[in-house]
Amino acid sequence: MAVITGGAGGIGAAVAQRLVAEGGAVVVADIHFANAQQVAQPLGDAALAVHLDAGQADSIAAMIESAVSHFGGIDILHNNAAITTPEIQRQDTTAVDIPVEVWRQILEVNLTGYLLGCQFAIPHMIARGGGSIINTASNSGMVGDVARIGYGTAKAGVINLTKHVATQYGRSGVRCNAVAPGLILTEATQRSVPELAKNYARHLALPRLGRAEDVAALVAYLASEEAGYMTGQCISIDGGSLMHQPHFADFVGETT
Numbered sequence: 229m230a231v232i233t234g235g236a237g238g239i240g241a242a243v244a245q246r247l248v249a250e251g252g253a254v255v256v257a258d259i260h261f262a263n264a265q266q267v268a269q270p271l272g273d274a275a276l277a278v279h280l281d282a283g284q285a286d287s288i289a290a291m292i293e294s295a296v297s298h299f300g301g302i303d304i305l306h307n308n309a310a311i312t313t314p315e316i317q318r319q320d321t322t323a324v325d326i327p328v329e330v331w332r333q334i335l336e337v338n339l340t341g342y343l344l345g346c347q348f349a350i351p352h353m354i355a356r357g358g359g360s361i362i363n364t365a366s367n368s369g370m371v372g373d374v375a376r377i378g379y380g381t382a383k384a385g386v387i388n389l390t391k392h393v394a395t396q397y398g399r400s401g402v403r404c405n406a407v408a409p410g411l412i413l414t415e416a417t418q419r420s421v422p423e424l425a426k427n428y429a430r431h432l433a434l435p436r437l438g439r440a441e442d443v444a445a446l447v448a449y450l451a452s453e454e455a456g457y458m459t460g461q462c463i464s465i466d467g468g469s470l471m472h473q474p475h476f477a478d479f480v481g482e483t484t
């Protein structure tokens with residue numbers, strides 16, 4: 229069974245649907261409980277909606293306990309919640325300008341929340357002989373940008389957290405990998421950066437923008453025994469946007 233944080237969002241919901249379609253059971257955990265219920269309800273008995281504030285240790289512990297008491301154990305943790313509200317994103321600017329309380333809030337939810345998910349879930353995984361943790365990183369965790377220093381730094385932390393957890397618990401049967409999406413079209417991205425999709429498309433090696441289902445397929449693979457010999461990796465899923473020379477867009481231009 230799998231616990232998905234930020235399970236009511238675009239990518240989390242697609243992961244929940246994919247894992248249930250493959251015969252799994254999921255906890256859909258989100259700060260927006262009503263939205264989590266909307267994702268869980270059509271999935272029937274295979275899904276349980278749980279309220280989670282990923283910025284609060286007690287809430288993360290309670291989410292893991294709910295999963296264990298409802299489904300009898302936990303095999304997969306998808307740490308995926310992140311603050312994606314435009315109000316916070318607007319303030320997540322540069323080193324000089326970001327309010328330190330905004331920086332702390334972003335790191336608390338987007339990075340410390342992932343550590344605590346691991347902290348509370350791993351003992352239950354080990355008790356069952358192992359498990360698979362998948363952390364949602366981002367292209368933003370690998371490069372600099374003109375804004376979003378808090379988000380990018382948190383995602384960079386997620387990539388190294390992944391390698392530490394993989395190193396520390398691999399011998400106990402716990403694998404830990406990260407997925408690093410580029411721009412994925414979800415309600416959140418369309419709401420917060422409406423003009424970004426057109427600009428971004430110029431930099432893609434592939435002829436379309438990313439979908440939540442693309443990421444869900446990769447998460448499902450990493451969760452499965454098919455990926456049983458993979459750990460500590462961060463896999464980009466970005467249409468090839470970060471793997472080429474910067475002048476690519478000048479030569480090739482717009483796609484979709």
Ligand SMILES: NC(=O)c1ccc[n+]([C@@H]2O[C@H](COP(=O)([O-])OP(=O)(O)OC[C@H]3O[C@@H](n4cnc5c(N)ncnc54)[C@H](O)[C@@H]3O)[C@@H](O)[C@H]2O)c1
Binds near residue numbers: 257280283366411413
């Ligand atoms: N969509 C993209 O282009 C993209 C690209 C790279 C990485 N990502 C990452 O993918 C993940 C999912 O993003 P998404 O695109 O589905 O966005 P989304 O906003 O649809 O999903 C994020 C979910 O996290 C939840 N959340 C926010 N704060 C929370 C908290 N304190 N506690 C519990 N839940 C909380 C939100 O309610 C939301 O449902 C995030 O980690 C995001 O950083 C997304």
